[in-house]
Amino acid sequence: MMITVESRAGGYAVHCAWGALDDLGALMREAGLSGTVSLITDDAVGPLYAARAVASLERAGFEAAAHAVPAGEASKTLATVERLYDWLLECRADRSSPVVALGGGVVGDLAGFVAATYLRGVPFVQAPTSLLAMVDASIGGKVGVDHARGKNLIGAFYPPRLVVQDTGLLASLPPRALREGFAEIIKHGLIMDAPMLDVLERDAARLLAVEPELTTEVVARNAALKAQVVSGDEREGGRRMVLNYGHTVGHAIEAVTGYGAIRHGEAISAGMMAAAAIGERVGLTPPYVRHRQHALFERYGLPLRHPGVDADAVLAAIALDKKVAAKRVRWVLLEDFGRPVVRDDVPEAVVRDVLGELFAA
Numbered sequence: 120m121m122i123t124v125e126s127r128a129g130g131y132a133v134h135c136a137w138g139a140l141d142d143l144g145a146l147m148r149e150a151g152l153s154g155t156v157s158l159i160t161d162d163a164v165g166p167l168y169a170a171r172a173v174a175s176l177e178r179a180g181f182e183a184a185a186h187a188v189p190a191g192e193a194s195k196t197l198a199t200v201e202r203l204y205d206w207l208l209e210c211r212a213d214r215s216s217p218v219v220a221l222g223g224g225v226v227g228d229l230a231g232f233v234a235a236t237y238l239r240g241v242p243f244v245q246a247p248t249s250l251l252a253m254v255d256a257s258i259g260g261k262v263g264v265d266h267a268r269g270k271n272l273i274g275a276f277y278p279p280r281l282v283v284q285d286t287g288l289l290a291s292l293p294p295r296a297l298r299e300g301f302a303e304i305i306k307h308g309l310i311m312d313a314p315m316l317d318v319l320e321r322d323a324a325r326l327l328a329v330e331p332e333l334t335t336e337v338v339a340r341n342a343a344l345k346a347q348v349v350s351g352d353e354r355e356g357g358r359r360m361v362l363n364y365g366h367t368v369g370h371a372i373e374a375v376t377g378y379g380a381i382r383h384g385e386a387i388s389a390g391m392m393a394a395a396a397i398g399e400r401v402g403l404t405p406p407y408v409r410h411r412q413h414a415l416f417e418r419y420g421l422p423l424r425h426p427g428v429d430a431d432a433v434l435a436a437i438a439l440d441k442k443v444a445a446k447r448v449r450w451v452l453l454e455d456f457g458r459p460v461v462r463d464d465v466p467e468a469v470v471r472d473v474l475g476e477l478f479a480a
């Protein structure tokens with residue numbers, strides 16, 4: 120299945136299919152790319168899939184070299200970026216040489232930032248391998264690295280020229296990472312695709328078992344949802360904001376607990392529970408929204424609460440979040456399934472109460 124994403128720098132295609140990695144080279148040719156390919160991956164994904172990616176590139180007439188960084192968020196730093204510049208220079212990569220990111224969101228963000236800045240920008244291709252990267256990180260053009268003071272503080276908008284999603288790769292994804300991706304998928308259903316919630320409920324067992332046809336269908340559907348939102352609002356001035364459902368509290372949980380202990384998807388499932396409870400308290404969200412979310416997160420093994428997290432610290436982190444406009448926290452809340460609204464008038468006392476329950480032992 121093929122999806123198109125609009126972007127100020129030009130549109131790009133997202134190909135989603137079981138086995139698509141073997142077509143990487145051909146698809147890059149079709150997209151008009153040429154030159155020596157620098158493939159950036161990590162040391163968990165590389166051993167599994169880099170050879171297949173390189174073989175596909177070579178079949179299409181590309182020369183290709185691969186470089187693996189250590190797997191995990193700790194690689195998303197300027198120090199790694201510098202090492203990658205060194206490697207690109209050693210390989211004599213020039214302005215037309217494509218950089219391909221083969222990995223999860225960490226590799227995508229990191230390689231994308233390298234591609235955006237090396238020689239003021241070289242063609243960039245995303246080959247996401249995690250569920251989260253397929254349905255979220257690889258689409259929308261946000262690239263960047265972390266700073267000691269916080270996540271994603273250094274970055275750019277740099278859309279890829281092409282996204283190639285091989286859903287077959289999800290079969291080797293660790294279960295915890297797979298479940299995390301479903302947090303974003305459930306979020307998409309809640310904010311803009313209520314009919315998909317039926318599918319997620321009915322077919323949970325088949326999806327958690329990564330059944331080829333259904334998995335590909337759901338990944339493509341979510342890639343299309345994300346594409347649709349960012350196509351209209353690349354820089355997050357308006358509609359893209361709804362993607363932050365559950366993320367106000369979620370990001371704060373991650374910041375307070377020191378990125379990694381509680382993973383992103385696990386933070387935002389609880390964050391969405393908080394948003395539903397807040398919405399109810401201000402008379403906006405009907406209780407059935409919270410009940411259905413609850414059941415879905417349970418079904419996909421995602422946490423509803425995080426007992427023991429410091430509520431005051433989370434409140435302070437929310438106030439510091441970069442999404443806070445003019446000192447007022449902007450909450451994405453649901454009036455119903457598929458009907459998100461942004462509210463900046465939620466009383467702090469309500470938030471405090473809800474967080475107290477979310478983190479109670």
Ligand SMILES: NC(=O)c1ccc[n+]([C@@H]2O[C@H](COP(=O)([O-])OP(=O)(O)OC[C@H]3O[C@@H](n4cnc5c(N)ncnc54)[C@H](O)[C@@H]3O)[C@@H](O)[C@H]2O)c1
Binds near residue numbers: 164223226250291
């Ligand atoms: N740019 C964006 O718009 C955007 C959006 C959401 C998240 N992100 C970023 O994405 C990152 C999280 O992404 P992630 O969850 O993919 O993390 P990740 O890249 O660390 O991948 C998770 C783990 O799974 C492994 N892995 C990935 N694919 C695999 C496969 N097919 N088989 C076996 N192992 C595999 C990785 O090596 C890693 O150890 C964060 O840094 C976050 O900030 C970016």
Ligand SMILES: [Zn+2]
Binds near residue numbers: 303387
């Ligand atoms: Zn997210």
